[in-house]
Amino acid sequence: MTTTASQPLAVAAKGLRKSYGGKTILDGIDLTVPAGTIFSLLGPNGAGKTTTVKILSTLISGEAHELYVGGHDLAADPQAVRASIGVTGQFSAVDGLITGEENMLLMANLHHLPRSEGRRTVAELLERFHLTEAAKKPASTYSGGMKRRLDIAMTLVGNPRIIFLDEPTTGLDPRSRHNTWQIIRELVSGGVTVFLTTQYLEEADELADRIAVLSDGKIAAEGTADELKRLIPGGHVRLRFADPAAYRSALVALSEATADDEALEMQGRSDGSQRQLRSILDWLNASGFALREVTRDDEALALKIPSDGSQRELRSILDWLDAAGIEADELTVHTPDLDDVFFALTGGLAQPRKEAVRSGSLREVILSGFVR
Numbered sequence: 001m002t003t004t005a006s007q008p009l010a011v012a013a014k015g016l017r018k019s020y021g022g023k024t025i026l027d028g029i030d031l032t033v034p035a036g037t038i039f040s041l042l043g044p045n046g047a048g049k050t051t052t053v054k055i056l057s058t059l060i061s062g063e064a065h066e067l068y069v070g071g072h073d074l075a076a077d078p079q080a081v082r083a084s085i086g087v088t089g090q091f092s093a094v095d096g097l098i099t100g101e102e103n104m105l106l107m108a109n110l111h112h113l114p115r116s117e118g119r120r121t122v123a124e125l126l127e128r129f130h131l132t133e134a135a136k137k138p139a140s141t142y143s144g145g146m147k148r149r150l151d152i153a154m155t156l157v158g159n160p161r162i163i164f165l166d167e168p169t170t171g172l173d174p175r176s177r178h179n180t181w182q183i184i185r186e187l188v189s190g191g192v193t194v195f196l197t198t199q200y201l202e203e204a205d206e207l208a209d210r211i212a213v214l215s216d217g218k219i220a221a222e223g224t225a226d227e228l229k230r231l232i233p234g235g236h237v238r239l240r241f242a243d244p245a246a247y248r249s250a251l252v253a254l255s256e257a258t259a260d261d262e263a264l265e266m267q268g269r270s271d272g273s274q275r276q277l278r279s280i281l282d283w284l285n286a287s288g289f290a291l292r293e294v295t296r297d298d299e300a301l302a303l304k305i306p307s308d309g310s311q312r313e314l315r316s317i318l319d320w321l322d323a324a325g326i327e328a329d330e331l332t333v334h335t336p337d338l339d340d341v342f343f344a345l346t347g348g349l350a351q352p353r354k355e356a357v358r359s360g361s362l363r364e365v366i367l368s369g370f371v372r
């Protein structure tokens, strides 16, 4: 299997391209999926997710500088790739006219499993996917969730090490969706690699070790859910004060830090020591902190400070509070959710922010007369 320095790779693609009639669908994308992990390809309708899955699972051809699946060179040995993967597409492979068990046995035949081994595997999988009771009923009588479970169970008959799940929970109710997530987690804990496409950001957030956002035929961003959330503005640290005096002190400390050194000297302020002010200014410089974007919530006695929530930034905020002798009663880190990331990266409209925080620059705060 292809490996990085640390881990074998289930999928390694470099410069993957696909065009239909002169229209570029995939514009040279790179994908790296370590074995035994869940990788999610996220993108809006028509982004090229299914096309990617189809190429990686040998259903259609694509061009690439390098394309390995399950350690096999896809161009040189597609048969070996097929033997190591399972695919569950958007459109179910389940035949409604025959029973669930018959659907499974058909798959066992397709995989040339000996009869007794086929029966044993099918019985085990039906049991594992809670379909034993319904096994003898026509699949057309199954609910959407049962059909999806049967579909995934059918994919597992050949014991694949890599599974491609193309939008596996589209159209499922929340309970069935959670059941499917549980199944996916169990698969991965058994060592299987899952390559998942989805339009549900929550799904990628829940399941994926790594996420790639596909937009306009390119990977717009890739990383863990947390890394992606830090890529876009919107993250902040919220400081809440129980004591109105402490809240005002924090505002005063910040407001003094907005004034430049000269102005401070001209003001001859006496309620903040030079050392304190210096430490605040140092902190602001060190953290690259955009002071004008601090917002306040007078009712909640809370300040919202833009931050990526990283350890470094949290430390500098705490250092600043210490240096200014201010004690906040609560410090919470808010990162944007994947919805924000998705809209920002795929060019959609940004979601309205969720918190109802009165905003205004600190200068506006001061000018409004709140801090005297």
Ligand SMILES: Nc1ncnc2c1ncn2[C@@H]1O[C@H](COP(=O)(O)OP(=O)(O)OP(=O)(O)O)[C@@H](O)[C@H]1O
Binding pocket: 020, 025, 043, 044, 045, 046, 047, 048, 049, 050, 051, 052, 199
């Ligand atoms: N056989 C084909 N011939 C021409 N164009 C195609 C073909 N298959 C896909 N496309 C086009 O390629 C683009 C990507 O399609 P694809 O199905 O990969 O997107 P997707 O990200 O899976 O979208 P969805 O979430 O809607 O399933 C779309 O514009 C689609 O119309």
